[in-house]
Amino acid sequence: METSPTTSITLTVNGRAHTLDAEPRQLLVELLRGPLGLTGTHVGCDTSQCGACTVLLDGQAVKSCSVLAVQAAGRAVTTIEGLSAPDAPLHPLQDAFSACHGLQCGFCTPGMVMSACALLAENPQPTDAQIQHALEGNLCRCTGYVNIVAAVKQAATTMAGGAK
Ligand code: FES
Numbered sequence: 001m002e003t004s005p006t007t008s009i010t011l012t013v014n015g016r017a018h019t020l021d022a023e024p025r026q027l028l029v030e031l032l033r034g035p036l037g038l039t040g041t042h043v044g045c046d047t048s049q050c051g052a053c054t055v056l057l058d059g060q061a062v063k064s065c066s067v068l069a070v071q072a073a074g075r076a077v078t079t080i081e082g083l084s085a086p087d088a089p090l091h092p093l094q095d096a097f098s099a100c101h102g103l104q105c106g107f108c109t110p111g112m113v114m115s116a117c118a119l120l121a122e123n124p125q126p127t128d129a130q131i132q133h134a135l136e137g138n139l140c141r142c143t144g145y146v147n148i149v150a151a152v153k154q155a156a157t158t159m160a161g162g163a164k
């Protein structure tokens, strides 16, 4: 099979700089899950509909199946693995999703959490309607969404109280 020429790109992922070769057609999600081994970012549809692949790109929530790896060159990516170190306490959003039963199978959860993270950075005390609007690009086939909204509200309260 013919291989495309690669381009060397440098990007920061979860606070660490990486220089890798990327094919022009390679998606950011493929770079994250492949060479970088960050499989917490899921692929649900590959067609920009489900939001399971959501990460932060320079702080903005993006669907990493709709971003080329080369478009992330020189930029900062945060994945679900970057929210808390393995030996550190969970991020308040992760805690709240657990406490409020905001997940069942968990497939959508990394994307939900990253979208919620972008929302709370921009709007620390969102209303239910604002949470629903911010998460409308993230699909969940299990929960019915009510507990997800409750989890984001609980995390907002925790974060406003000065916790991490
Ligand atoms: S895998 Fe990216 S939106 Fe579904």
Ligand code: FES
Binding pocket: 102, 103, 104, 105, 106, 107, 108, 109, 139, 140, 141, 142, 143
């Ligand atoms: S918890 Fe199963 S898809 Fe959301």
